[in-house]
Amino acid sequence: MTDGEFAPEPDEALLSRLALIDERPLESRAAAYRQLHDELRQQLEAADGDSARPA
Template sequence: MSDETNAGEAVDGLVSRLSVIDQQPLDQRALAFAQLHDELRAALDSSSSAAGSTPR
């Protein structure tokens, strides 16, 4: 698979998860968004580390 295909699948998965979160009761959304935020941050951190780049 190409990086473009992987990125497209990742976006589709993210959109799906956001839709599920949006359908949850309001009191559960904050926790779900926080968990998703942590996962996205970890993914960005690991991709930056793997690429050898430093944050700007």
């Protein structure tokens, strides 16, 4: 990383959620990760939509 690059702070809520998912039995982890993936995708798509709108 160079001096001009920004290193984002870790999202503690996300890290906690990932830790909780990792503690689940293997059989239920995939569904939990899929749900988290869908939620994050929706947030990113919403952010992309917001930045595409003229000010």
